[in-house]
Amino acid sequence: MNALIFEDEKLVALELIASLAEVDPAIKIVGTVGSVKGALRWFADNAEPDLIFADIQLSDGVSFTIFEKFQLACPVIFTTAYNEYAIKAFKVNSIDYLLKPVREDELRQAIAKARSLSQHRGKIAIDVQKLIEALSTPSARKPAYKEHFLGNTHNSWVPVNIADVAYFMRDELNFMVTKTSERYILDYDTLDQIESMLDPARFYRASRHCIVCIDAVQRVKGMANLKLQLILKAPNHQFGIDISRDKAPSFKKWLEQ
Incomplete structure (x- = not known):
């Protein structure tokens, strides 16, 4: 399966390529373009790929412009941090919508779905139409994220509002730390489970061991090795969080959204 990537952040594109190689080595990346103009030139000189991975916000506009210029039949998997584009995204052959990171x-x-639909191309429009209708309902416009967690401390359960959480961390057990530095054990096996319940606009998976809230970040320091170091607001300012160089571009996009 040949795949084309629309992504204006080089390191983010490399991270996606690495993930694709890990998830499905049979996928061949035939090109990476970072702008609308670049994509239009690519399609003028190349055949349509089997699959497109598309960021929505490119360096010179939104990728929807590309689909208005070219009537493409291949499915599109959008990879972006912008929730508000979801409904329009699925109208241009999209089969999935993945939030960054x-x-x-x-x-x-998403890839498994693309492979399945490619064998039944006639069903794609029907499936997408049903998805558009589902996304158009009031309940779909605002995802139901977790509003509070039940923390364990001193043989007691304590309900904690999500607005009071600074970060989640893994240290043999999973912990929740509040903005006032209270620390609670959570009854979840993995941080992946916790991450799936959180609003990605407010919480970022900084590493395998930490998920940080945007409200808890005081500032971000650049380091010589292109990593980033997060300085949290007091009283959590002593807890250091490092962002790898590979994650730095997607983190910056998340921080400025």
Whole structure:
């Protein structure tokens, strides 16, 4: 399966390519373009790919412009941090919509769906139409994210509002730390489970061991090795969180959305 990538952040594109190689080595990346103009030139000189991975916000506009210029039949998997584009995204042959940072399990499911639909191309329009109708309902416009967690401390259960959480961390057990530095054990096996319940506009998976809330970030320091170091607001300012160089571009996009 040949795939084309629309992504204006080089390191984010490389991270996606690495994830694809891990998830499905049979996928061949035939090109990476970072602008609308670049994509239009690519389609003028090349045959349509089997699959497109598309960020919505490119360096010179939105990728929907590309689909208005070219009537493409191949499915599109959008990889972006912009929730508000979801409904329009599915109207242009999209088979999935993955929020950044893209999780490998969700990427694997999206690819499996693309392969399945490519064998039954006639069903794609019907499936997408049903998805558009589902996304158009009031309940779909605002995802139901977790509003509070039940923390364990000193043989007691304590309900904690999500607005009071600074970060989640893994240290043998999963912990929730509040903005006032209270620390609670959570009854979840993995951080992946916790991450799936959180609003991605407010919480970012900084590493395998930490999920941070945007409200808890005081500032971000650049480091010589192109990593980033998060300085949290007091009283959590002593807890250091590093962002790898590969994650730095997607983190910056999340921070400024």
